[in-house]
Amino acid sequence: MTAKLLRLATLCASVVIPLRAQTSVGTALRADITLNGAWQCVLNQPQVIPTSGWTPGRAPALPVSDGTTSIWYQQSLTVPQAWIVPGRRFFIKLGQAGHYAAVYVNGTFAGDHFGQYSPFKVEVTPSIVAGANEIQIYIHDADDTYSERGVTLDQSGCAVDNPNCEGNAFRPAAPTDQERNWVGLTGNITFEWRPACYLSDVYIVPSVQNGTLTANVTVNGLGSGMTAEAQVFDGATSVLSLPNLLVVSGTCSLLAPWTNPTLWEPGHPKLYTLQTTLLQGSQVVDTRYDRFGFREVWVSGKQVLLNGAPLWLTGDYVEKLSPLRYVNDRRPQAFNLFVMESSGFNTVQSHWDDPGASNLDLADEMGLLVVGSFFCDGRPEIQSQIDNLTDWTNTMAGYTSEWVMAERNHPSIVIWRPADVLPQTAPKTTVYPALDAAIQALDSRPIADTVSGTIDTYGQNIQSGSTCDDGSALAATLASETKPLLVKEIYGDFGLSCAPAFFNTIYSEAFGKAVGVIIQQLTLFDGSTFTPSWESQSGLGNRPASGASLPDFNTRTWTPTAFSTQFAALYQSNVGALLHASPTSGDFETALPADSQVAFLLPANGLGNPIGAVADGSTVWLVTPWRGSGNLIFSTQGQDVTQPVTVSAPAPF
Numbered sequence: 158m159t160a161k162l163l164r165l166a167t168l169c170a171s172v173v174i175p176l177r178a179q180t181s182v183g184t185a186l187r188a189d190i191t192l193n194g195a196w197q198c199v200l201n202q203p204q205v206i207p208t209s210g211w212t213p214g215r216a217p218a219l220p221v222s223d224g225t226t227s228i229w230y231q232q233s234l235t236v237p238q239a240w241i242v243p244g245r246r247f248f249i250k251l252g253q254a255g256h257y258a259a260v261y262v263n264g265t266f267a268g269d270h271f272g273q274y275s276p277f278k279v280e281v282t283p284s285i286v287a288g289a290n291e292i293q294i295y296i297h298d299a300d301d302t303y304s305e306r307g308v309t310l311d312q313s314g315c316a317v318d319n320p321n322c323e324g325n326a327f328r329p330a331a332p333t334d335q336e337r338n339w340v341g342l343t344g345n346i347t348f349e350w351r352p353a354c355y356l357s358d359v360y361i362v363p364s365v366q367n368g369t370l371t372a373n374v375t376v377n378g379l380g381s382g383m384t385a386e387a388q389v390f391d392g393a394t395s396v397l398s399l400p401n402l403l404v405v406s407g408t409c410s411l412l413a414p415w416t417n418p419t420l421w422e423p424g425h426p427k428l429y430t431l432q433t434t435l436l437q438g439s440q441v442v443d444t445r446y447d448r449f450g451f452r453e454v455w456v457s458g459k460q461v462l463l464n465g466a467p468l469w470l471t472g473d474y475v476e477k478l479s480p481l482r483y484v485n486d487r488r489p490q491a492f493n494l495f496v497m498e499s500s501g502f503n504t505v506q507s508h509w510d511d512p513g514a515s516n517l518d519l520a521d522e523m524g525l526l527v528v529g530s531f532f533c534d535g536r537p538e539i540q541s542q543i544d545n546l547t548d549w550t551n552t553m554a555g556y557t558s559e560w561v562m563a564e565r566n567h568p569s570i571v572i573w574r575p576a577d578v579l580p581q582t583a584p585k586t587t588v589y590p591a592l593d594a595a596i597q598a599l600d601s602r603p604i605a606d607t608v609s610g611t612i613d614t615y616g617q618n619i620q621s622g623s624t625c626d627d628g629s630a631l632a633a634t635l636a637s638e639t640k641p642l643l644v645k646e647i648y649g650d651f652g653l654s655c656a657p658a659f660f661n662t663i664y665s666e667a668f669g670k671a672v673g674v675i676i677q678q679l680t681l682f683d684g685s686t687f688t689p690s691w692e693s694q695s696g697l698g699n700r701p702a703s704g705a706s707l708p709d710f711n712t713r714t715w716t717p718t719a720f721s722t723q724f725a726a727l728y729q730s731n732v733g734a735l736l737h738a739s740p741t742s743g744d745f746e747t748a749l750p751a752d753s754q755v756a757f758l759l760p761a762n763g764l765g766n767p768i769g770a771v772a773d774g775s776t777v778w779l780v781t782p783w784r785g786s787g788n789l790i791f792s793t794q795g796q797d798v799t800q801p802v803t804v805s806a807p808a809p810f
Contacts, residue, residue, distance in 0.1 A: 182757050182767045182790050182797075183239040186443050187355065189250075189766070190755055191780075192232060192292070192346040193217060193485070193695040194773035199229040204295050206264060215698035216346060219483050220255065220339035222331070227297040228340055234348060234771065235754050237792070238287040244353040247285045250278035252344020252485070252514055254296050256328060257303040261293040271306055271552075273328070274511050274531040275559040276344060292348075298338045299324035305552050311544065319540060326543045326580040327552070329509045330535020331477045337540055343483045344513060345694065354378035355443045356385070359433045360599075361566050365420065365453040365464050370397065372411040372433060376404050380437055387411050387433045393762040396429070404435070420464050421450025421568045423503050424736030426524035428568075430764060430782075446765050448782055450521060450568030456603050456611050461641050461672050463526075463571060469732060470526055470572075470643070470673025471664075471724065472504030473497060473681065477535075480701050482507065486693035487515045487780070489700075491740050492710040494523050498737050500681045500721035501728030504673060505569075506530055506645075508577065511560060518782070520569035524738045528605070528645070528675065529570040531560055533577035541580040549583060550591050557595040565600045572612065572672075574605040574645065605643045605672075612641045612672060617663060619649030625659040628666045635670045642670075648677040657723055664724075668731045681724075682708050683716040692746065694770065694778050713808075743784035743804035748775050750793040758804065761786035 182188060198214035199207045207229055216230055249260050255273035259266065260281065268279035284290075297303040301310045304324045315322035321338060331337040357377035363370050374385045383404040389397035396418075399411035411433075419427040428448050435443040454463050461468040475481050481493055497505070505512065505520060506528040512520070520527050532553070534541055543549045557575045564570060575592045579585060589608040596604055605612040615634055619625055635642060644667055653659075667674050687704040689697060690711050701707070708715055717725075725735060749756055749772045756777045757769040767790070770779045781787070781804055789800045 182759075182769075185767050186441070187351050187445065187766045188349065188757065188769060190348040190769035190771065191694055192234065192348055192771050194771060195232070195696075197231045200225050201227055202229055203227075204259065204297070206261060206293050215696055216342040217252070217344055217483070217485055217695050218341060218699045219480060219701070220336075220343055220478055221341045222333075222336040222339040222478065224335045225340055226300065227295065228342075230294040230296070230342060232292050234290050234292055236285055236287055236290055240350065241285070241287050245282075246280060246351050246353060246355070247282045248278045248280050248349040248351065249292065250276060250347040250349055251294070251342065252276045252346070253511070254294075254342050254344070255339055256299040257297040258342075259295040261295070263291050264293070271304070272556045272559070273343075274556050275563045276514070277559070278349065294342065294346075296340050296342060298340045299327045305548060308548060314544070315542075322540065322542045323544065325541040326534070326549060326583075329477075329532050330540070330578075331509070334540055336478055339478070343485075345485055352443050354380040354383065354435065356433055356435050356445045358562070359387075359431065359445060359447050359566075361431055361447060361449040363415075363418070363449065363451040363453060365451070366455070368414055368416045370399070370413055370415045370418075370451070372399055372431060374404070374409050374411060374433060376407045376435060379407070380442065382437055383442065384436050385409050385411065385433060386436070387431055389415075390430045390432060390764055393764060401436070415451070418451040421452040421524075422464060423524040423526060424738060426450060426522060426568070426738050428521060428741065432764065444766070447566055448521065449566055452568050454571045454602050456641060459638060459641050461572070461603055461612060468526075468571065468672055469668065470504040470528070470675065471502050471728060472506050472526075472528065472673065472675040473502050473679050474506040474508040474675065474677065476678050477509050480706050482510055482513055482516070484693070484700055484707070485513065485515055485695050486691075486699070487519050487740060487742065488691055488693070489689070489707045489710040490516050491519050491523065492708045492713060492715075494519055494525050495737065496682050496708050496715055496721070497525070498523070498735060499725065500717065501724040501726070501735060502681070503728075503736070504528060504675065506574075506675050508533055509535075511564070517564060517567045517569060518742060519740055521567055522738070522741045524736065525569055526571050527567070527569040528643075529564060529573045529575070530577065531556070531575055534580045535578055543580050543582055546583060546587060549580070550588050553588065554591045554595045557592045558599065561596050561599045570602065572603050572605050572643070573600070574610075574614070577645075603641075605645060612643050613638060614643050614645040617644055617647045619647060619651065619653065619656060619659055625653055625655035628659075628662040631663060631666050635666070641672045643672040644674040646675055646677050651679060651720070657719070660720070660723060661727070664727045664731070679720055680718050681721040683718055685709060685716075687711055692773075692776065692778055694780055696773055739808055740806070741784065742780065742782050742806070744778065744780045744806040745787075745789070745802060745804045746776060746778045747789065747802075749777050749791055751775065753791045753793050756789060756791040758802070759788045759790065761788060761801070
């Protein structure tokens with residue numbers, strides 16, 4: 158064993174904590190602290206930490222799309238001496254940043270990342286000290302030097318009025334060049350700690366066909382004689398045990414038969430919690446908790462089956478750069494999903510970007526189906542081009558792998574479709590197989606694309622000349638298909654007087670013969686201006702000043718459009734009754750004493766790790782994957798205070 162590995166093995170052994178000691182924050186094996194809220198910012202500076210010019214700002218927030226090329230962020234976090242445990246590892250996790258992000262702590266570079274599509278984290282252990290710590294994050298758009306790692310783009314061939322054409326190829330489409338290549342921290346910002354050896358990934362694989370549950374476990378850090386085991390909980394009740402197995406080369410695969418789970422499906426989105434434990438002998442090294450739904454999606458002939466029943470998707474995707482994606486607040490997002498369900502829509506496709514953690518969590522809880530997507534170039538003739546197909550394709554395949562790894566435990570994702578329209582000189586025959594291969598190496602869900610996917614896709618324009626299409630082209634395509642077909646996009650002028658008749662035709666033609674229909678940006682609610690109230694983890698500054706582009710989640714009322722009413726009737730006449738389920742996650746807001754910076758929530762039943770947040774002013778807002786009895790823990794005047802609380806967020810509708 159090398160000296161480095163020997164040190165890691167010894168380090169893992171030195172921080173083993175008995176199970177009974179995991180109820181307090183200081184001795185907890187792992188904890189997550191949300192840093193969302195007030196930050197200091199400096200715009201348009203090089204990658205050298207500024208010594209002046211800092212002004213108040215908020216993060217995360219809506220994308221900055223006014224031509225700003227870079228943003229420095231800074232926030233101070235006080236780390237108590239009690240958190241500095243020998244062997245403990247500290248990380249900063251960014252839910253989303255566009256496009257390049259570099260993390261510094263106390264002026265020392267810790268790591269960086271390219272690409273807006275997936276959350277990522279950077280270890281900052283060597284720089285963390287007891288007391289005040291300055292966290293600095295540098296964000297830059299995609300340009301000559303900040304588009305790909307180790308590559309400097311030659312954009313000399315770009316048009317004068319579009320000088321960043323190659324950098325734009327790494328960003329999804331938006332109405333203007335500046336909006337496409339936006340900058341900013343737009344996802345949750347989290348400070349984490351983990352033990353020296355920790356469970357870095359648990360991939361949960363339910364099989365309806367085999368009646369089994371598999372947990373593929375990955376451990377970061379080397380420890381001798383490590384084993385892993387797992388239990389499934391329904392609330393506080395253990396319903397399944399997965400056997401204890403030896404961790405070999407950092408991995409093991411736990412499997413158990415399970416013949417009577419409650420299946421996850423629209424209208425009945427049953428969620429379980431998997432508790433995975435890493436042990437060294439009889440001592441607990443790490444414990445993590447992952448939500449999942451027991452469901453399986455597979456292809457049979459020309460059908461896609463969810464738990465053995467034919468899958469039917471009726472979906473919509475929101476406008477480009479929609480605040481619904483970037484508010485990181487489940488209340489407007491949950492209300493929007495309720496509006497979709499009430500309109501006969503059971504499917505979400507983000508299309509222009511990954512949907513984000515809060516949206517996917519809500520889809521899991523409310524039983525919405527998701528077509529997993531993260532990239533569409535959209536307007537290649539105007540904004541983007543690539544010169545090196547190999548470099549660009551490899552970069553996108555890398556993004557795909559990161560994205561699938563991050564999102565594959567969401568039961569709501571039933572189909573993968575990583576990319577839609579590609580940049581100029583990027584043929585689908587080259588790119589799609591590379592992206593599909595990246596997915597297939599990590600997950601077995603069906604993939605929708607017209608080249609190498611298990612599901613074919615079809616685009617349908619509403620217009621045929623000056624009137625509406627008659628549906629005959631779709632009918633002919635369906636008749637000639639040998640694979641399942643997803644009408645992944647209906648587009649065009651929905652203001653045509655013949656549009657309602659067209660939608661009736663397309664829906665009736667596709668139902669029972671296609672996997673489903675996804676419509677481009679169909680308005681389902683009549684927007685009305687309102688002032689968003691309700692704070693969130695990222696504060697009211699992470700919302701548009703006017704709520705016209707959001708459903709009115711304040712009053713939880715909405716006015717359906719004619720299309721909403723039409724599609725609700727189509728769903729009911731073809732599929733059945735509209736299905737609704739409510740969010741199951743919780744949130745809790747409270748005022749803290751002036752000398753308290755961070756508060757934590759722990760579930761009273763012990764089935765969860767501490768979830769913390771930094772106070773935004775005098776208020777702390779915590780979001781949990783559970784509801785019910787919990788303990789609020791914070792420090793004031795040098796003393797730890799524990800208060801029993803009830804976590805029970807009001808319904809969003």
